Amino acid sequence: MKARVFVTLKTGVLDPQGKAIGHALNGLGFGAVGEVRQGKVIDLELAETDAAKAKADLKAMCEKLLANTVIEKYEIELKG
Numbered sequence: 001m002k003a004r005v006f007v008t009l010k011t012g013v014l015d016p017q018g019k020a021i022g023h024a025l026n027g028l029g030f031g032a033v034g035e036v037r038q039g040k041v042i043d044l045e046l047a048e049t050d051a052a053k054a055k056a057d058l059k060a061m062c063e064k065l066l067a068n069t070v071i072e073k074y075e076i077e078l079k080g
Contacts, residue, residue, distance in 0.1 A: 001046045001054050002079040007067045008039030042066055051078055 009015050015037050022036035044061075048054040058076045067074040 001048055001051070003044045003046060003054065003058055004077040004079065005042040005044065005058060005062060005066055006039060006075045006077070007042065007062070007072050008037060008074075010071055010073050013071045039072075054078060 009018075018036040018038040021038060022033055025033045025036070044058070046054050046057070048057060055076055055078060058078075062074045062076070063069060
């Protein structure tokens with residue numbers, strides 16, 4: 001089973017990298033770009049076949065390692 005985890009900063013958390021991307025895009029002539037928030041995508045391949053168990057395992061992975069839950073939020077997407 002494949003999974004994709006999206007990790008992004010929580011609303012209200014300063015995002016200097018997103019601001020830098022926004023400024024760079026504006027500097028490249030993409031003036032219609034407003035606020036930019038950046039994050040990360042983590043693709044995992046799991047041996048687990050039970051979707052509920054896989055999701056529970058992924059949630060534990062996010063809470064323990066993949067996301068800093070103080071400042072970041074995450075979403076889990078299972079594929080197949």
